[in-house]
Amino acid sequence: MNHEHTLPAPGTDPQWFKRAVFYEVLVRSFKDSDGDGVGDLSGLIERLDHLEWLGVDCLWLPPFYPSPLRDGGYDVSDYKNVLPEFGTLEDFSRFVRLAHDRGMRVIVDFVMNHTSDQHAWFQSSREDPDGPYGDFYVWADDDSGYPEARIIFVDTETSNWSFDPVRRQYYWHRFFSHQPDLNYDNPAVAEAMVDALRFWLDLGIDGFRLDAVPYLFEEEGTNCENLPQTHEFLKQVRKVIEDEYPDTVLLCEANQWPADVVEYFGDFSAGGDECHMAFHFPVMPRIFMAVRRESRYPVSEIMAQTPVIPTNCQWGIFLRNHDELTLEMVTDDERDYMWTEYAKDPRMKANIGIRRRLAPLLENDTNQIELFTALLLSLPGSPVLYYGDEIGMGDNIWLGDRDGVRTPMQWTPDRNAGFSTADPGRLTLPAVMDAVYGYQVTNVESQVTNTSSLLHWTRRMIEARKENPAFGLGDFIDLGGSNPSVLSYVRAFGDDIVLCVNNLSRFPQPVELDLRRFEGSQPVELMGGVRFPPIGELPYLLTLAPHGFYWFRLVQPIAEAIQ
């Protein structure tokens, strides 16, 4: 099979991740190739054409490792293998190769902080304290250590320490009690983890999303987050990558304020020597709040507070992912507000967040879904789409924990949404079947056929983004403007200058923009190519439909003589 997109030669495009559109895909829920009710790597391979067609540049796979699956696979029991339900290492290699053939890269989740309690290391550690793995975890005789570390999963855990009846000691865990934290003070742990990273890099992947990075080390008298030792370790990992695997990327998951996250990019003068990318967590809840408040300030404020990052680094931004809509990065007042607005049923709340997909959060309002997506694709950072959001999939709040947003991808109106040929009762999670978001109405097949669908729209937007490097590489300038309901900004990279104007209100709005710095330029609307009046010295007047937006490229007017 011939594909026009193939990857550039290794070492020739080290900053690809700054321009890339990422797509988070759950192997378990994407496509089942063998009819056992569980998605698998071969199924994912079958659907690579869909992702290539959509314009995705890089796939992000959450954990697919052997695991007792008590935390969606984030409880890894073997770092060098594939969960048998998903396939084999050979399947994985084939998947990476075929994705590359289509010009798509692959990054995989890597859980740095902890393992499953079923991991051989932990079993050995609890049974043989003096053995080679005796010191692989954080053990203590009592549960009084590190009292200042907060408990993350407040719904389920009461302490960061749990007692192990076998070793008769307490072990440290920042997440669930079945996920003991690795002891990074032990050099053998760091060595074993780097060894596992090399294992996957040798299979050809393009990078890692490093899970729960801030918690690697512990130190008495601190909150055990973001410690200097953690940064030292990340620098070591980065060095391995730089020296041995050019063009690969480290994406850090640190659910912290941007001013703290920026530490994970590493040394400024070196252009960044830790992670290449980090998620910008507060942007997402702020977008929801801004649209609900019809005020640009929630977004403008967080952008103004976002620090400059080293030249070779990039933010990752997202609207939704496999976790709940995280509300840790909003103030208490704002959190109460978000809960009342977006989680009307208490079941929609999970930990400190809301477990909904994008479309149901926005009550399936097409204009809002498009506005949110336009913001995602135009604010600074590389956008990360969540599987199914490109067709406006719904969720199932009656499923436990965060499974409600992890239901099977809806391919067709046929049985099991075309996801699997298994008996419906055997599916890993039931397909959504409600009247609004059910697979009979919301599916890829119907949206491919219908060119005015959300899917086609999303594809066109991704294409427009790719044609303008300013989106990925450009500066961000908030333009303010006369109307508080209109968020306007410029993305500028060299002579590629893009003006984005977003109406956050459900009513039509006018806005006057101060565009003097672009006097003489002419805005050309990106989707249709229509030329708008040239920019003069006076405020530039635009009117927007409810939840409407514009993307313009600012160009020099065509000289009269040429016309």
Next chain:
Amino acid sequence: MTAEAAVALLPEWLPQQRWFAGKNQPIDSVRAVAATRLRDTDPEVWHLLVEVAQGDRRDTYQVPVSLREHYDDRLEHILLGDAEGRYVYDALHDKEATAELLQRFADQDRVGTLSFHTEPGASLPLGESSLVLTHEQSNTSLAYGDVALLKAFRRVVPGINPDIEIHDALTRAESEYVAPLLGWLDGSWVDGSGQRQEAGLAMLQAFLTTATDGWALATTSVRDLYAEGDLHADEVGGDFAGEAERLGFATAEVHAALTEVLPTRMLSGDDLVAMAARMRSRLDAAVVTVPELTQHAPVLAEAFDRLAALDEAVAAQRIHGDLHLGQVVRTVVGWKLVDFEGEPAKSLAERVALDSPIRDVAAMLRSFDYAALHLLVVDHPGSDQIAYRASEWAERNQAAFCDGYAKAAGHDPREDVVLLRAYETDKVVYEAVYEARNRPAWLAIPLAAVERFATDPR
């Protein structure tokens, strides 16, 4: 001197300017009381202070002009006319002239009767071109790039300029709730009676990019509420209470900073009696203009009686003096208060008088009422449903503002029951007169408040 020829164009030009205060009276004469040449080469720039005589009235105006050898199309809209073979333009619109002004600030120049000052450490946007943004009732504002704002006071009142004075004080106090002052221009002249007068003529301050005024934000919220028949103010997405609370906090912080850097004193019982008497006389006069007030006047007057009888000393300080939602702007780093000129209609002495900060609080509470109701009286007259929702919105945001104020100030302004109600009543009386004269359709707004005050006398 060439400037005289330019002055000769003013009797015709001035009455067309929005900032000209004497529009309803013919101009008897215009004469230059100070003329300073700021630039020799074309365009020649003159800074003029002129005295305009209209009957008994004498007003001084600031009119910088540029004189160009050649006609300039782009400046056509601000041409005063031609004089001695040169074209005379309003210099505040002429980018070459405004660049000269900025350079003079940078040099901290003293030229003629003008002195240009800068704040220590201020960085000026030299090289940025200017654009006139607004013509307000008494000034012209222009932005240099998006870095600095120059506000030129057109009608010049002798004495200290409260806007410059307070911005200077708050800038030195490093208040985060105002746009920092970068510099200011003082000037002097000899008036018709031979007296040398001095005044602040212009101020240069940081330009608040991405700012919108509180009125625009608040009315966005109100519009959202009107669109929902069945939701309460705290339930609609556009709820403004969070912003109102932060605004209250900012206001209290500004008040606190003002007590640290500018004079304070205690108002005695006698002061309060005198203040109550002034409020009372304004009410008496208002009843003549607005007969609708007559019925409730006795109850309203009780608020002033209680003020006169207030048996406690009241802390007074410099205040904003004309605080409303249009005088506060939201930026990406929170609220800022702007325009510390005080009520334009008042004398300078009144505008700089020490007063209770509760006056500002009362004025802002009234502004919330206006924001809630102005769309109602214009777009939905007679809708009881919306009127009810609107009053809910006003109460919710007034309460949030006071909460925020209390959080910063350490005491709740609502506890100063007598003061607050007296100031609110005085403000409502002023509004009634203003609306009756200027916007009769809006008279319903203060009258509704009058009704409310009368049925709920505190």
